[in-house]
Amino acid sequence: MEMLVASAIGVLTAGGLYLILRLRTFPVIMGMSLLTYAVNVFLFTSGRLTTGAPPILRDDVAVYADPLPQALVLTAIVISFGMTAVVVMISLGAFLGSDDDHVDDPTQQDQDRTGDAS
Amino acid sequence: MTHWIVAPVILPALLAPFIVLAARYHIGIQRTFSVVGVLALIAVATGLAIQASDGTITIYQMGDWAAPFGIVLVADRLSTLMVLLTAVLALFVLLYAIGSGWDNRGRHFHALFQFQLMGLMGAFLTGDLFNLFVFFEVLLIASYGLMIHAGGNARLRAGVQYVLFNLIGSTLFLFALGAIYAETGTLNMADLAQRAALIGADATAGLRVGAVLLLLVFAIKAAVVPLHFWLPSSYAEAPWPVAALFAIMTKVGAYGIIRVYTMIFPPELEATSGLHDIWLQPAALVSLAVGMFGVLAAKRLDRLVAFSVIGSMGIVMVTISLFTPEGMAAALYYIVHSTLAGAALFLIADLVRTSRKNLDLTPQAPIAGAALTAALFFLAAIAMVGLPPLSGFIGKLLVLTAALESERVVWIWAIVLGSSLISILGFARAGSVVFWKATSVAPIDEAENADDLRSPAVLSYVAVGGLIAVLTAHTVFAGQVHGYTTAIAAQLFAPEPYLSTVLDTPGKLSVPKEDY
Numbered sequence: 001m002e003m004l005v006a007s008a009i010g011v012l013t014a015g016g017l018y019l020i021l022r023l024r025t026f027p028v029i030m031g032m033s034l035l036t037y038a039v040n041v042f043l044f045t046s047g048r049l050t051t052g053a054p055p056i057l058r059d060d061v062a063v064y065a066d067p068l069p070q071a072l073v074l075t076a077i078v079i080s081f082g083m084t085a086v087v088v089m090i091s092l093g094a095f096l097g098s099d100d101d102h103v104d105d106p107t108q109q110d111q112d113r114t115g116d117a118s
Numbered sequence: 119m120t121h122w123i124v125a126p127v128i129l130p131a132l133l134a135p136f137i138v139l140a141a142r143y144h145i146g147i148q149r150t151f152s153v154v155g156v157l158a159l160i161a162v163a164t165g166l167a168i169q170a171s172d173g174t175i176t177i178y179q180m181g182d183w184a185a186p187f188g189i190v191l192v193a194d195r196l197s198t199l200m201v202l203l204t205a206v207l208a209l210f211v212l213l214y215a216i217g218s219g220w221d222n223r224g225r226h227f228h229a230l231f232q233f234q235l236m237g238l239m240g241a242f243l244t245g246d247l248f249n250l251f252v253f254f255e256v257l258l259i260a261s262y263g264l265m266i267h268a269g270g271n272a273r274l275r276a277g278v279q280y281v282l283f284n285l286i287g288s289t290l291f292l293f294a295l296g297a298i299y300a301e302t303g304t305l306n307m308a309d310l311a312q313r314a315a316l317i318g319a320d321a322t323a324g325l326r327v328g329a330v331l332l333l334l335v336f337a338i339k340a341a342v343v344p345l346h347f348w349l350p351s352s353y354a355e356a357p358w359p360v361a362a363l364f365a366i367m368t369k370v371g372a373y374g375i376i377r378v379y380t381m382i383f384p385p386e387l388e389a390t391s392g393l394h395d396i397w398l399q400p401a402a403l404v405s406l407a408v409g410m411f412g413v414l415a416a417k418r419l420d421r422l423v424a425f426s427v428i429g430s431m432g433i434v435m436v437t438i439s440l441f442t443p444e445g446m447a448a449a450l451y452y453i454v455h456s457t458l459a460g461a462a463l464f465l466i467a468d469l470v471r472t473s474r475k476n477l478d479l480t481p482q483a484p485i486a487g488a489a490l491t492a493a494l495f496f497l498a499a500i501a502m503v504g505l506p507p508l509s510g511f512i513g514k515l516l517v518l519t520a521a522l523e524s525e526r527v528v529w530i531w532a533i534v535l536g537s538s539l540i541s542i543l544g545f546a547r548a549g550s551v552v553f554w555k556a557t558s559v560a561p562i563d564e565a566e567n568a569d570d571l572r573s574p575a576v577l578s579y580v581a582v583g584g585l586i587a588v589l590t591a592h593t594v595f596a597g598q599v600h601g602y603t604t605a606i607a608a609q610l611f612a613p614e615p616y617l618s619t620v621l622d623t624p625g626k627l628s629v630p631k632e633d634y
Binding site for chain 2: 028039045069090104
């Protein structure tokens with residue numbers, strides 16, 4: 001199971017990073033989402049992988065699932081969800097405003113083409 | 119247990135929704151509540167700073183749960199200094215935003231401003247790493263709104279870059295926290311400090327990964343080269359009062375590095391040794407050089423100020439990376455100075471913009487109120503580049519003195535002094551082009567531009583003058599301030615009282631079961 005989870009995190013991270021380097025807003029946002037999925041799974045595993053173990057430490061329980069990473073993941077999911085919504089809105093605004101979905105600064109050539117000197 | 123520690127977080131947190139819900143369409147009420155809120159914040163911050171000034175460390179246990187199980191807020195000398203600095207800066211920025219009318223050019227400026235303050239205060243006060251992440255997100259999400267306040271295509275594009283860069287930073291932060299939690303099983307800073315020291319030398323791989331990732335996160339916030347690329351266009355395209363408030367945001371990164379790398383991963387901890395002197399210090403020296411070259415190369419006044427912020431963060435990080443008590447004291451003195459000077463310069467850039475078509479560094483028609491604006495620019499530029507008599511000079515003197523014992527003293531002296539010369543040239547060129555060469559160009563037709571060009575409001579000048587006055591006080595009372603930052607550094611390098619206060623204070627969990 002460790003191998004499966006670890007490679008899943010690795011593939012998600014690699015895919016996310018590749019998409020982020022595409023420098024157009026849609027792939028970059030998709031990449032950000034993949035990266036946040038990767039980090040959520042990573043946080044989840046930081047409390048060690050267990051199956052069928054109770055999440056609360058009691059006197060008669062020897063193996064238990066650490067409940068704290070689950071709480072952390074929940075917080076991280078909520079925050080990344082909100083952030084994705086924000087970045088989608090801002091990117092949409094930028095795209096509709098300048099008719100261009102590049103993330104990086106426009107080159108001189110682009111500026112000449114669109115006549116947008118700012 | 120005093121409840122005042124949580125007040126700097128709660129106050130803006132309550133004020134912001136009130137402003138959105140109750141005073142949505144009344145800019146006058148919004149302004150009143152915002153200013154009163156910030157004044158109250160200053161009062162609370164002063165109280166906390168006085169309380170912490172004798173070295174007492176007070177903590178606030180959320181829900182009365184004892185650390186490390188509950189989240190604690192900790193008010194020591196460093197936190198309270200940063201909280202006070204934020205509150206003072208916020209007051210002048212807010213006054214400027216009101217005076218210049220920036221707050222009325224889009225919706226919800228004051229609510230976002232209060233949320234931003236909430237995040238900043240929480241980040242400075244918290245004693246828990248995950249809570250630090252949450253407050254980072256609070257201040258970032260508010261800053262996204264402020265960054266694109268008043269709209270415009272260039273601003274939205276810069277906003278996209280800013281948001282994406284910070285989202286990647288947040289993701290890195292989570293990876294770092296996951297790695298650290300997997301190794302130590304705790305995220306409370308004091309608990310971490312004790313456990314990190316206990317980890318055997320052969321099992322530190324995960325901890326090292328966490329420490330490096332965390333350093334990267336804070337370096338992104340502090341705009342250390344090569345992680346500085348987000349700063350110039352974000353700060354230059356943000357509304358200038360917002361950029362002035364953002365002057366404290368880079369210091370959040372510096373604060374994070376000071377806090378985490380003195381307490382949890384101190385230089386003498388073998389697992390993370392080399393992090394600060396092999397990696398951080400050269401990067402900081404490069405960012406100092408890059409920032410000041412940027413000052414010389416900038417084609418617009420706002421970009422020039424943004425690069426000077428990178429440069430001054432470089433000085434701060436160089437001094438922090440010495441990790442000596444003298445270095446930390448100098449760095450803290452310089453942090454206060456560069457926050458105020460950077461903010462003042464951004465506000466002055468807006469003063470220039472108010473009566474000029476753009477901020478390009480080309481000779482243009484004279485601006486309204488040029489004499490006063492030029493005088494303020496002159497003062498703020500002197501402070502920023504570190505010429506006597508203002509606090510930049512004293513700050514750099516302290517930095518150079520603290521660097522004397524370093525192995526890289528030659529490098530530090532050469533780069534600090536050389537970059538100062540370059541930035542003097544850059545600021546002198548900018549000032550002379552904007553203010554002096556203006557007279558050689560024919561004045562533009564006044565009637566044609568009467569709508570968008572006007573002289574700045576009196577309140578704007580009051581706000582900038584206030585910042586300069588605080589800078590002057592920072593200079594005049596340099597002895598006392600440096601004495602206090604030395605005391606802060608002493609507290610940072612002797613963390614035992616902090617650890618015992620946080621971990622030994624009883625909370626709910628320490629009550630024996632039969633008492634329930």
